[in-house]
Amino acid sequence: MTEQNEQNRQSTASAAPILVLVEAVADGRPSSMAAELLGAASLVGVPVAVVTAAPGAGQGVAEQLGALGATQVLVAESEQAGAQLGSVQVAALAAGVGQFSPEAVLVPNTPESRAVAGRLAVRVNGAVCADAVGLRWADEEVIAQHSVFGGDFTSESTVEGGPRIITVRPGSISQRAQPVQAPQIHTATLELSQGAAGAQIREVSEHAPAGDRPALRGAKTVVSGGRGLGSAEGFGLAEQLADVLGAAVGASRAAVDAGYAAPELQVGQTGVSVTPDLYVALGISGAIQHRAGMQTAKTIVAIDKDPDAPIFEIADFGVVGDAFEVVPAVIEQIQARRSG
Numbered sequence: 001m002t003e004q005n006e007q008n009r010q011s012t013a014s015a016a017p018i019l020v021l022v023e024a025v026a027d028g029r030p031s032s033m034a035a036e037l038l039g040a041a042s043l044v045g046v047p048v049a050v051v052t053a054a055p056g057a058g059q060g061v062a063e064q065l066g067a068l069g070a071t072q073v074l075v076a077e078s079e080q081a082g083a084q085l086g087s088v089q090v091a092a093l094a095a096g097v098g099q100f101s102p103e104a105v106l107v108p109n110t111p112e113s114r115a116v117a118g119r120l121a122v123r124v125n126g127a128v129c130a131d132a133v134g135l136r137w138a139d140e141e142v143i144a145q146h147s148v149f150g151g152d153f154t155s156e157s158t159v160e161g162g163p164r165i166i167t168v169r170p171g172s173i174s175q176r177a178q179p180v181q182a183p184q185i186h187t188a189t190l191e192l193s194q195g196a197a198g199a200q201i202r203e204v205s206e207h208a209p210a211g212d213r214p215a216l217r218g219a220k221t222v223v224s225g226g227r228g229l230g231s232a233e234g235f236g237l238a239e240q241l242a243d244v245l246g247a248a249v250g251a252s253r254a255a256v257d258a259g260y261a262a263p264e265l266q267v268g269q270t271g272v273s274v275t276p277d278l279y280v281a282l283g284i285s286g287a288i289q290h291r292a293g294m295q296t297a298k299t300i301v302a303i304d305k306d307p308d309a310p311i312f313e314i315a316d317f318g319v320v321g322d323a324f325e326v327v328p329a330v331i332e333q334i335q336a337r338r339s340g
């Protein structure tokens with residue numbers, strides 16, 4: 001990440017419009033990825049937001065986007081926005097591509113938006129660069145950066161021809177765009193594809209994480225436990241530290257397979273990818289498949305009994321020791337400092 005941030009600093013943003021997909025959420029706010037995508041757009045060009053919302057809900061969201069750095073906003077309202085998976089987003093972005101001729105279109109790298117990216121590519125004759133963790137502007141084009149081989153290497157991609165449609169990994173880009181006083185707001189005319197309507201959404205229900213802990217995706221701090229915690233009871237140690245730090249809880253696959261933690265907490269290649277400010281690994285050896293999901297964390301702290309555990313190769317701070325001795329002492333110190 002250090003090298004990549006350095007490259008980002010060296011790249012100079014262009015004056016080219018960069019489209020960003022922003023969805024309205026139920027309470028009239030922009031989706032949680034809006035600030036990050038607009039920030040990512042500002043690394044390489046001029047951020048232009050495309051908002052999809054139910055009728056009457058788009059204007060309010062659009063007005064909030066200047067503060068996040070949108071210079072212009074294209075509002076696409078449709079009855080279908082919450083009823084059809086992806087169709088309105090594809091139509092809205094296609095309208096934006098027609099109106100602004102952007103250098104790139106940014107969408108979140110989530111299952112829903114990856115489908116939007118693919119459908120949009122077909123519609124506007126573009127191509128997809130998937131799962132970017134950074135962007136830079138070089139040789140008059142947008143270059144997407146990807147974390148590959150378990151995070152050991154950063155590769156770069158771009159495409160020739162039509163607009164680049166780039167899916168951005170949530171939590172990977174910390175850049176934020178300068179606020180814009182009064183962004184220009186436009187209304188999109190949507191051409192909803194009749195042929196391929198996309199799946200109908202019957203019901204949306206939020207799956208809140210248990211208790212007051214933050215959700216794993218997008219959390220600023222994550223405490224993960226591995227097989228080294230020995231049992232479901234022992235896994236409680238990760239939960240205790242997480243609660244003291246206000247962190248989300250994660251787990252290695254071995255911990256999930258052993259039944260210590262719920263499957264949705266798995267971090268890694270076949271689990272959730274996270275890029276928190278702080279990632280604490282307790283009793284996790286650091287297999288390549290685990291690293292693939294957390295190696296882009298800003299600071300990694302590892303506590304493991306084995307001094308040769310691979311997790312120490314990527315840790316910023318490492319403690320060789322028994323987690324059941326080290327973690328209670330850490331918790332005690334944190335609490336003493338807070339009360340002192």
Ligand SMILES: Cc1cc2nc3c(=O)[nH]c(=O)nc-3n(C[C@H](O)[C@H](O)[C@H](O)COP(=O)(O)OP(=O)(O)OC[C@H]3O[C@@H](n4cnc5c(N)ncnc54)[C@H](O)[C@@H]3O)c2cc1C
Pocket residue numbers: 225226227228229251252253254255266267268269270271282283284285286287288289290293303304305306309321322323324
């Ligand atoms: C196709 C594929 C996909 C996979 N996807 C994932 C994935 O998404 N996520 C993932 O995590 N794994 C994934 N794996 C599994 C991965 O290869 C490892 O097996 C797994 O990450 C190991 O989990 P672990 O580090 O908890 O366990 P281990 O490798 O067994 O490590 C346990 C660690 O705990 C330490 N320890 C033991 N007792 C203590 C103690 N008291 N205090 C401190 N340290 C202690 C040990 O020294 C050891 O380093 C995948 C594997 C495959 C083949």
